Amino acid sequence: MDSTSLAGAIRSANSKALEILLQGDPVLIDVLPARDLIPELKEHTILHAGPPIEWDRMCGPMRGAVAGVAVFEGWAGDLDEAGVQAAKGCFEFHPNHHFSAVGPMTGLTTCSQPLLVVENRATGNRAYCTVNEGLGKVMRFGGNDESVRDRLAWIRDSLGPALGTALRCCGGIPLRPLVTRGLTMGDEMHQRNVACSSLLLRELAPALASAVADHSDLSEMLAFMGSNDQFFLNIAMAMGKSIMDPVRNIEQSTVVTAMTRNGTDFGIRISGLGDEWFTAPVEMPAGLYFPGFSAADANPDMGDSTIIETIGLGGFAMAAAPAVAGFVGAGSVAEAAGITARMREITLGEHPEWTIVSENYQGVPTGIDIRLVVETGIVPTINTGIAHREPGIGQVGAGVVKAPMACFEKALRALGERLGLS
Amino acid sequence: MSDQNDAPDTGRMCPELLQSPPRVINVGLAVFAADLDAQDVDVIHVDWRPPAGGDEGLARLLSMLAD
Numbered sequence: 001m002d003s004t005s006l007a008g009a010i011r012s013a014n015s016k017a018l019e020i021l022l023q024g025d026p027v028l029i030d031v032l033p034a035r036d037l038i039p040e041l042k043e044h045t046i047l048h049a050g051p052p053i054e055w056d057r058m059c060g061p062m063r064g065a066v067a068g069v070a071v072f073e074g075w076a077g078d079l080d081e082a083g084v085q086a087a088k089g090c091f092e093f094h095p096n097h098h099f100s101a102v103g104p105m106t107g108l109t110t111c112s113q114p115l116l117v118v119e120n121r122a123t124g125n126r127a128y129c130t131v132n133e134g135l136g137k138v139m140r141f142g143g144n145d146e147s148v149r150d151r152l153a154w155i156r157d158s159l160g161p162a163l164g165t166a167l168r169c170c171g172g173i174p175l176r177p178l179v180t181r182g183l184t185m186g187d188e189m190h191q192r193n194v195a196c197s198s199l200l201l202r203e204l205a206p207a208l209a210s211a212v213a214d215h216s217d218l219s220e221m222l223a224f225m226g227s228n229d230q231f232f233l234n235i236a237m238a239m240g241k242s243i244m245d246p247v248r249n250i251e252q253s254t255v256v257t258a259m260t261r262n263g264t265d266f267g268i269r270i271s272g273l274g275d276e277w278f279t280a281p282v283e284m285p286a287g288l289y290f291p292g293f294s295a296a297d298a299n300p301d302m303g304d305s306t307i308i309e310t311i312g313l314g315g316f317a318m319a320a321a322p323a324v325a326g327f328v329g330a331g332s333v334a335e336a337a338g339i340t341a342r343m344r345e346i347t348l349g350e351h352p353e354w355t356i357v358s359e360n361y362q363g364v365p366t367g368i369d370i371r372l373v374v375e376t377g378i379v380p381t382i383n384t385g386i387a388h389r390e391p392g393i394g395q396v397g398a399g400v401v402k403a404p405m406a407c408f409e410k411a412l413r414a415l416g417e418r419l420g421l422s
Numbered sequence: 423m424s425d426q427n428d429a430p431d432t433g434r435m436c437p438e439l440l441q442s443p444p445r446v447i448n449v450g451l452a453v454f455a456a457d458l459d460a461q462d463v464d465v466i467h468v469d470w471r472p473p474a475g476g477d478e479g480l481a482r483l484l485s486m487l488a489d
Contacts, residue, residue, distance in 0.1 A: 003486050011489055254487070375473045375484050409480060416483045 049107025050262025061142025064391020068144025114160025287399015
């Protein structure tokens with residue numbers, strides 16, 4: 001194939017990829033136990049954030065979460081025993097991404113945990129994510145003590161089933177219009193979900209009230225969701241996964257279909273190369289820290305939540321969320337707008353409905369093209385939480401991090417080889 | 423041998439250049455633009471860098487894959 005026809009083939013493939021991406025119609029439809037949704041998720045199997053990794057290369061918070069979830073599932077009597085079992089190879093590890101799932105930070109998914117179910121009604125596929133646990137000492141940030149496990153048990157036994165009943169009762173909640181409104185209210189759906197969490201609660205509360213007979217239980221659930229500004233994050237992540245999975249496997253497409261990190265490696269996938277991972281060491285976030293913590297406490301970048309940036313939200317929509325720019329230490333409102341402007345240089349299109357008021361309703365930049373990343377030297381900017389580097393402590397801050405250029409260069413070289421160019 | 427007649431007519435250009443304030447387009451390193459700006463010189467900065475960070479192999483590959 002000569003270069004002119006090759007360029008045309010890539011243009012056509014990317015046009016198809018962008019069309020599927022922009023037509024995504026995600027609806028939150030259910031909450032069900034993971035074992036009912038992912039048949040491969042047996043006892044002693046743990047799904048994690050990021051590209052594939054085994055115990056010996058896992059970072060501190062990931063190990064802490066593994067120990068915690070093993071005790072939570074009843075596979076180990078205590079955290080020490082769980083660590084010994086993990087080192088002996090008693091647990092099987094796989095990425096969430098291999099099972100239509102995503103998870104924030106450590107992102108652990110095990111068989112008994114309830115999962116949010118988002119269906120992309122444009123393509124019919126479904127994607128899953130755990131229920132957000134709140135802030136501070138939580139398992140996604142490596143927390144693993146009794147308080148963390150008790151909260152997970154309450155989500156498993158009370159909140160999860162109630163949310164499932166409520167969602168089935170109300171017929172599901174369309175997410176595309178909800179995110180449209182959230183953007184106009186200052187959310188970027190990664191580090192700021194205040195508006196979308198509130199909008200969701202407003203839609204869900206009547207059905208939840210019908211689903212939960214005990215007023216005390218209902219009050220506890222509403223208080224939990226109402227006090228958690230990031231409750232919507234996990235829903236946005238399942239939404240992102242449901243939108244991006246149908247974009248995979250378009251021959252010759254250079255569009256990024258996943259970006260994710262496990263605290264050790266950052267990995268990306270591109271449409272034209274299917275499910276192959278292109279990895280590089282993760283970078284350290286630059287950000288602001290909670291009182292008593294500093295950069296010396298921080299773990300490197302971690303989590304599947306970069307699926308948010310992959311669809312054009314999070315750091316890509318920073319201009320819509322000036323309040324978050326200060327929270328994550330990204331600088332002024334003008335600098336926030338500058339980040340979104342730079343992301344426009346590495347993307348193929350704009351979302352027709354997810355628009356930014358302060359930019360005259362211009363759509364968020366979406367459809368990352370590895371060619372543009374490598375050519376310009378501009379890498380995706382990601383908003384992120386920061387975990388303590390030691391197991392068991394939890395979140396210590398929030399910040400901004402860059403995707404490593406090496407992932408995009410590797411993907412480009414691999415595509416060149418696939419196309420017989422090198 | 424070069425033809426001296428091809429040389430620019432600097433005799434007419436230089437006085438005008440030297441008599442008016444400098445107007446600068448800076449390409450590449452932003453620090454030069456920042457220094458001029460600090461001295462109240464009008465400067466427009468163009469944020470440019472070599473494609474693929476100057477990696478010739480990647481730049482060649484990009485040229486084959488480009489629109």
